[in-house]
Amino acid sequence: MKKILIVIPARFGSTRLPGKPLLKIAGREMLLRVADIAQDVCLSNEHCRFVVATDNEQIGELCEQHNIDFQYTSEHCKSGTERCFDLIEKLDYQPDFIINLQGDNPLCPPWFIQSLIDSWSQSDVGEVFTPFVRLTWPELDTLREVKQVTPFSGTTVQVAKNMCALSFSKNIIPAIRKEEQWKGETEFSPVLRHIGLYGYTFDALKAYLSMEESHYEKCEGLEQMRFIENAIPVKMVEVSYQGRDGMSGVDSPEDIQRAEKIIAENGEFDIEQL
Incomplete structure (x- = not known):
């Protein structure tokens, strides 16, 4: 009987957006929006639950107020991945x-x-699973414009024929000649945008914590590069926003404005509120 756990790492001390999980987007705290999404998935899968992992009492209090399962984790976790394992x-x-x-x-849809x-349930390749979207040419132009304002928002990925990741970068890769x-x-550019969402087997997550921070992980500030540099296969899963505008995370005040604009134009997800 396979058990699935959705962990929501929620760190208070963001450098650019202190208290980020508690900030409201279109009138609702960011963390509550994420919890709604996790709850929706759990209702559709047997033996699936979700829990918030945090090091902050204010975040814990918000979870208590809304009957959300949470666990305090170490203040010394350097990434969401480390916080996941600390909770487990x-x-x-x-x-x-x-x-x-x-x-x-x-x-996140x-x-x-x-x-x-x-x-994960159907593939015999991959120990880490993470999604990507193919960018149309207009979407690539939009990403280029975003990076003029916030250069470290948005990650791209190169993918091998077996659908495992070759490399991730905060730069736009590959370079495109002609x-x-x-x-x-073609309608689609060769640029694939990574979505900051991960699934790990227990063994892969445990292995991650036993390895030192890797070279390109340090350069790019991308924790998933540790898997790549240690030859742990990262299976890329192609997804689509199904006609919605999308963004993979909120890293700046500008991103909050983008998120609210998307909600205003696309509407809320059809999710029963907690």
């Missing part, structure tokens, strides 16, 4: 598949998470 070590059971749904990802669960020629041949 405090549990009285071992989940088979752990989903890291960051507490600053309030517009529930079907993205379901796609990771489905890929771009105008490419545009005349």
